[in-house]
Amino acid sequence: MSSQRDADEAAIRQQIGKIIEGLRDKDLDSLRQRYTTNVVSFDVEPPLQHVGVDAKLRNWANVFAVFETVAYEVRDLTLTVQSKSGKER
Secondary structure: OHHHHHHHHHHHHHHHHHHHHHHHOOOHHHHHHHOOOOOEEEOOOOOOEEEOHHHHHHHHHHHHHHOOOOOOOOOOOOOOOEOOOOOEO
16 A cells, blocks of 8 residues: 555656646646646735636736746645545555
């Protein structure tokens, strides 16, 4: 079971890495592939809550228009992966 948990965690970390790449490259198409259509996010710019992938991407487009380069870093990420049966892996 540990190997499945490790594989699941690696897949999640890979997706996060692709989001960071998309941000660095200012690639909205790549980011669209990573977010669920009904994503809910909370950002700095009003309105603070953004619902849906289009709203999220508009927010990133605004960031890309303002900043020449975009750096994004994830630190101290801890994942808890749960099986469909509800048991933690």
